[in-house]
Amino acid sequence: MATESAAMFDTDELVLNMGPQHPSTHGVLRLVLRLDGERVKDVDVVMGYVHRGIEKLSENRDWTQIILLTDRMDYVAAATNNLGYCETVEKLMEVEVPRRARYIRTILAELQRIASHCLWLGTHAMDIGAMTVFLYAFRERELILDLFEEYCGARLTYNSMRIGGLPLDLPSGWDDKARAFCDIMDSKVAEYEELLTNNRIWLERTRGIGVISGADAIALGLCGPPLRGSAVNRDVRKDEPYAAYDEFDFDIPIGTRGDTYDRYLIRLEEFRQSIRIIRQALDGLPEGPVMGKVPRLLKPKAGETYHAIESPKGELGYFIVSDGRATNPYRFRVRPPSFCNLQGLRPLVIGHLVADVVALIGTIDVVLGEVDR
Amino acid sequence: MLDTVFWPLVKIVVLLNAVMISVTFMTLLERKVIAWAQSRLGPMRVGPYGVLQAFADPIKLMTKEDITPANADKMMFTLAPILSLVPAFVVFAVIPFGDDPLYYVADINVGLLFLISVTSIGVYGIILAGWASNSKYPLLAGLRASAQLISYEIAVTMTLVSVILTAGTLSMVEIVEAQRETGWWIGFIQPVAFVLVLIGGLAETNRAPFDMPEAEQELTGGFHTEYSGMRFGLFFLAEYANMIVISAVVVVLFWGGWLRPFPSVGALALLDYIPSWIWMFSKMFLVLYLFIWIRATLPRYRYDQLMRIGWKVLIPIAIANVVITAVVKVLL
Numbered sequence: 001m002a003t004e005s006a007a008m009f010d011t012d013e014l015v016l017n018m019g020p021q022h023p024s025t026h027g028v029l030r031l032v033l034r035l036d037g038e039r040v041k042d043v044d045v046v047m048g049y050v051h052r053g054i055e056k057l058s059e060n061r062d063w064t065q066i067i068l069l070t071d072r073m074d075y076v077a078a079a080t081n082n083l084g085y086c087e088t089v090e091k092l093m094e095v096e097v098p099r100r101a102r103y104i105r106t107i108l109a110e111l112q113r114i115a116s117h118c119l120w121l122g123t124h125a126m127d128i129g130a131m132t133v134f135l136y137a138f139r140e141r142e143l144i145l146d147l148f149e150e151y152c153g154a155r156l157t158y159n160s161m162r163i164g165g166l167p168l169d170l171p172s173g174w175d176d177k178a179r180a181f182c183d184i185m186d187s188k189v190a191e192y193e194e195l196l197t198n199n200r201i202w203l204e205r206t207r208g209i210g211v212i213s214g215a216d217a218i219a220l221g222l223c224g225p226p227l228r229g230s231a232v233n234r235d236v237r238k239d240e241p242y243a244a245y246d247e248f249d250f251d252i253p254i255g256t257r258g259d260t261y262d263r264y265l266i267r268l269e270e271f272r273q274s275i276r277i278i279r280q281a282l283d284g285l286p287e288g289p290v291m292g293k294v295p296r297l298l299k300p301k302a303g304e305t306y307h308a309i310e311s312p313k314g315e316l317g318y319f320i321v322s323d324g325r326a327t328n329p330y331r332f333r334v335r336p337p338s339f340c341n342l343q344g345l346r347p348l349v350i351g352h353l354v355a356d357v358v359a360l361i362g363t364i365d366v367v368l369g370e371v372d373r
Numbered sequence: 374m375l376d377t378v379f380w381p382l383v384k385i386v387v388l389l390n391a392v393m394i395s396v397t398f399m400t401l402l403e404r405k406v407i408a409w410a411q412s413r414l415g416p417m418r419v420g421p422y423g424v425l426q427a428f429a430d431p432i433k434l435m436t437k438e439d440i441t442p443a444n445a446d447k448m449m450f451t452l453a454p455i456l457s458l459v460p461a462f463v464v465f466a467v468i469p470f471g472d473d474p475l476y477y478v479a480d481i482n483v484g485l486l487f488l489i490s491v492t493s494i495g496v497y498g499i500i501l502a503g504w505a506s507n508s509k510y511p512l513l514a515g516l517r518a519s520a521q522l523i524s525y526e527i528a529v530t531m532t533l534v535s536v537i538l539t540a541g542t543l544s545m546v547e548i549v550e551a552q553r554e555t556g557w558w559i560g561f562i563q564p565v566a567f568v569l570v571l572i573g574g575l576a577e578t579n580r581a582p583f584d585m586p587e588a589e590q591e592l593t594g595g596f597h598t599e600y601s602g603m604r605f606g607l608f609f610l611a612e613y614a615n616m617i618v619i620s621a622v623v624v625v626l627f628w629g630g631w632l633r634p635f636p637s638v639g640a641l642a643l644l645d646y647i648p649s650w651i652w653m654f655s656k657m658f659l660v661l662y663l664f665i666w667i668r669a670t671l672p673r674y675r676y677d678q679l680m681r682i683g684w685k686v687l688i689p690i691a692i693a694n695v696v697i698t699a700v701v702k703v704l705l
Contacts, residue, residue: 038677
């Protein structure tokens with residue numbers, strides 16, 4: 001019957017260009033959708049609109065200057081980018097980082113995770129039409145930015161870490177403020193849940209949308225919450241502990257169905273786990289220096305290394321090659337979680353409706369600065 | 374002559390201006406209420422507490438450049454906003470704002486039928502706007518709007534039948550009078566019908582959570598993507614005028630129109646000293662506030678889900694409601 005009517009009428013697929021200037025493509029992502037009515041038959045994901053050549057630039061900067069460039073990749077999670085890079089170089093140079101510095105790094109990284117998830121929650125909910133959550137989430141993100149501002153003076157691109165440790169110790173009274181923030185955040189997460197978790201419309205919009213099996217997720221190279229949503233237990237913080245994660249108790253939330261709702265629940269649970277880690281780190285914060293013994297002129301010996309951390313978006317890896325002669329890397333390569341997760345967008349989107357496309361862009365949580373670099 | 378032409382004309386002019394001014398303040402109210410819900414201040418710059426923002430917005434819209442896209446169907450493109458606005462204004466004619474003939478333009482004996490028919494025309498404006506823009510996002514919005522209209526018009530009209538059965542009349546004024554005589558607001562007799570009309574009203578005015586035709590996050594503004602300046606302003610005016618209409622209809626049909634609370638309780642006769650139109654307007658205000666509150670709280674439905682609710686939930690309930698009402702009416 002369907003083929004018969006298709007033969008009778010001249011049916012044509014609608015090619016819809018979504019982005020790069022579109023309110024829900026989170027920056028400058030461009031999707032070329034092929035629609036049958038409102039159903040997506042195929043999609044081309046076009047990117048590269050904010051390509052700044054950060055990897056190539058880094059090969060012409062000295063080791064310290066690169067920290068500043070890593071800020072500009074995932075600009076809503078600059079601290080974790082700094083952390084990943086610094087740890088990679090430290091691994092290459094075999095530098096010992098003082099325990100206090102590792103603790104503070106963990107605190108900063110987890111604060112950053114909360115801030116990044118706040119932005120994700122706000123925009124994701126906004127895409128689905130719940131605009132109040134957006135402002136609530138940004139209200140709490142503001143508190144984190146204030147904490148960062150007090151620590152390092154910047155609110156977005158922090159440049160907050162150094163190879164071998166940290167540029168600054170925590171200001172006095174900062175830990176109390178961080179504790180106060182944890183208490184606030186606990187109640188606010190409950191507030192977000194109240195607005196969304198059991199909301200019928202939210203459930204209908206997210207349950208069963210963008211289902212991906214664990215095997216497919218691994219095959220596509222997904223990482224972070226999209227991977228864990230599909231019941232794959234993989235978190236770099238647990239599997240290959242870095243910074244001070246091996247010293248804390250925390251759980252890795254795992255989904256069961258692999259749909260948008262599971263990914264949402266996972267990130268909300270990560271809020272709570274991050275708060276838990278921050279509290280433990282603040283309570284057990286050791287005394288001591290925050291900067292390890294590092295030569296004044298950084299010149300790692302020849303060699304290559306890969307090191308990954310769990311950024312808010314997933315597994316953020318750095319591959320660095322040093323030729324042992326120059327004060328800049330010979331090769332600098334980033335494995336950005338957003339880019340890898342964006343590979344999953346096409347299989348997720350096909351077969352869904354236009355309204356789901358924006359929900360799915362939200363659920364994989366991409367930052368285009370990191371995708372394009 | 375004076376009674377049939379002059380006074381109605383004066384009333385129409387006053388009413389139209391009142392509607393337009395209330396729309397401007399309605400937008401201000403909406404922005405303020407949503408701002409409070411979202412722990413921010415809302416407009417604060419123009420006038421004390423941003424009160425004059427209500428006038429700044431229309432001035433801005435009127436002075437903006439009015440662009441017609443090169444490939445648009447010029448005539449339809451111009452016609453669409455007008456087609457959207459006129460029905461929204463015309464229906465005000467049959468809405469009684471008070472007990473005296475001074476407070477309504479016309480009391481026609483098929484008032485409710487008139488209202489249903491005229492409000493249905495409004496959606497043509499949206500469909501035409503989507504089609505005439507010759508642009509893909511508005512086209513999708515136009516399709517969504519027509520699907521939405523069909524799904525909801527039936528449910529709402531069916532529900533109104535049960536109200537008509539209860540009140541025994543189609544005239545808006547007499548529906549209120551019927552509520553005075555029985556001493557019961559129809560909302561208490563027909564709570565299901567009230568909920569259905571409220572949901573259907575949200576869907577018909579394209580309000581959240583049913584704002585698919587303009588879903589800014591998906592369709593970048595939907596049918597008015599290509600509109601700018603005052604033509605966009607007309608759509609805006611129509612949407613808010615429709616909201617006011619729906620709130621008035623809900624109040625008249627279910628919550629006793631201009632009647633004071635507990636119209637049958639003699640002990641509260643003191644409340645009769647408050648003019649009837651104040652009761653009407655305060656009830657309308659509550660309904661409008663509810664609309665804004667809903668918008669600040671809920672996410673948006675997907676349009677196939679909206680259709681499913683319309684056809685599989687609301688219409689069966691509405692029909693069952695009509696049947697039950699009719700049976701009860703016959704038995705009593």
